[in-house]
Amino acid sequence: MHARSSTPSEQHSENRWGAVLLVALATFIVVAAEMMPVGLLTPIGVTLAQSEGTIGLSLTITGLVAAATAPFVPVLTSRIDRRTTLVVLMFLVAVANSLTAVSPNFAVMAAARILLGMSMGGVWALAASLAPKLVKPRSVGLGTTIIFSGIAVASVLGVPAGAYIGAAFGWNAAFWVLAAAATMITLAMIVVLPKMPPGAGVPLSSLSAAYRNPGVRVGLAITAFIVTAHFAAYTYVRPALESFAGLNASLIGTMLLIYGILGIIGNFIAGPTAAKTPKAVVTILSLGIAATLALFPSLATSTIAAALLMAAWGLFYGGISVSTQAWTAQAEPAHREAVAALWVSIFNASIALGSFTGGQIYDGAGPNIVFWITAGTATLAFLLAIYPKVGPGK
Numbered sequence: 001m002h003a004r005s006s007t008p009s010e011q012h013s014e015n016r017w018g019a020v021l022l023v024a025l026a027t028f029i030v031v032a033a034e035m036m037p038v039g040l041l042t043p044i045g046v047t048l049a050q051s052e053g054t055i056g057l058s059l060t061i062t063g064l065v066a067a068a069t070a071p072f073v074p075v076l077t078s079r080i081d082r083r084t085t086l087v088v089l090m091f092l093v094a095v096a097n098s099l100t101a102v103s104p105n106f107a108v109m110a111a112a113r114i115l116l117g118m119s120m121g122g123v124w125a126l127a128a129s130l131a132p133k134l135v136k137p138r139s140v141g142l143g144t145t146i147i148f149s150g151i152a153v154a155s156v157l158g159v160p161a162g163a164y165i166g167a168a169f170g171w172n173a174a175f176w177v178l179a180a181a182a183t184m185i186t187l188a189m190i191v192v193l194p195k196m197p198p199g200a201g202v203p204l205s206s207l208s209a210a211y212r213n214p215g216v217r218v219g220l221a222i223t224a225f226i227v228t229a230h231f232a233a234y235t236y237v238r239p240a241l242e243s244f245a246g247l248n249a250s251l252i253g254t255m256l257l258i259y260g261i262l263g264i265i266g267n268f269i270a271g272p273t274a275a276k277t278p279k280a281v282v283t284i285l286s287l288g289i290a291a292t293l294a295l296f297p298s299l300a301t302s303t304i305a306a307a308l309l310m311a312a313w314g315l316f317y318g319g320i321s322v323s324t325q326a327w328t329a330q331a332e333p334a335h336r337e338a339v340a341a342l343w344v345s346i347f348n349a350s351i352a353l354g355s356f357t358g359g360q361i362y363d364g365a366g367p368n369i370v371f372w373i374t375a376g377t378a379t380l381a382f383l384l385a386i387y388p389k390v391g392p393g394k
Helices: 019-046 054-068 081-102 106-127 139-169 171-192 204-211 214-234 237-245 249-276 280-297 303-316 318-331 332-365 367-386
Strands: none
Touching: 019 054, 019 081, 019 106, 019 139, 019 171, 019 237, 019 249, 054 106, 054 332, 081 106, 081 171, 106 332, 139 171, 139 249, 139 303, 139 318, 204 214, 204 303, 204 332, 214 237, 214 280, 214 303, 214 318, 214 332, 214 367, 237 249, 237 280, 237 303, 237 367, 249 280, 249 303, 249 318, 280 303, 280 318, 280 367, 318 332, 332 367
């Protein structure tokens, strides 16, 4: 994601890297909280007496709410200092995770996830414009990269970390850890973040102008196909691994850690190249994800094979965020903040759609069908990416 150009009022004589790292930690926590149920579906389902598909709806709820709120938070909070807004949003993240940890039934958990979606969408939306307020103009690119590295790392490490905590201390403990971390970040923001007077925000006209760009629309469509496919399968990877390979909770945690490590590697491999040639990177990654998902049911039948497939999956998906962001940003550089808001909305809506459809298919037809359908969905992204008349700048 890219921040807009800094205005004179936002330029600084010093770089506030501590504040930048703190915002990166905030993005890490909100994304980790969103995805935490993925590695805990089975124990949460047992406690709340619900199917894994129903528990998977907690991801759908959060994604839908975040998708609906993300584009409008900068507009609705346009007269409030950004530090104050972020402090309030992170406090709500802490409350939402605390409420999730004590949920006695799915209704309470759903309410907690709605609150999480609202606060998470706000953090994502504001984070896109914070770098110019925290660092010198020449450092805005690096500052923005660091801020959104929290999203990439959480996308691949949040789930395995939660799975390990859940296996050792119970699924509730994973959400208590998130609540404690969000509380500490909230307090640190009060001390570390400078006052950040709001800018002009993202007017609705800018959002519509960005969406009218064909390259942006194609980039958003690719994002939708890939993220939907990924989360339809990944949300239910724990019961799938239990079914395909007979793995226990500890081994599944290891599988998710392998996925996470390779995902971070994939992010840093894809990032520099995607900044120059996003179309090529997106093409390779979408093909890799489609192939991995297609092979999963037939090959992930032993511990070693499952580990290799999880590694490949993480390597390919780890670069999706940075490469699809680069695609859309380069397609419409004049409205980068508006494009970023649209990307956040589509990304989270796709998480919701993927986790919901994956749950319905899993409960109705089983894990094999889930992976075959998601492989086909990822293939649609690949076909869009290779079409010669579409792409950034086309």
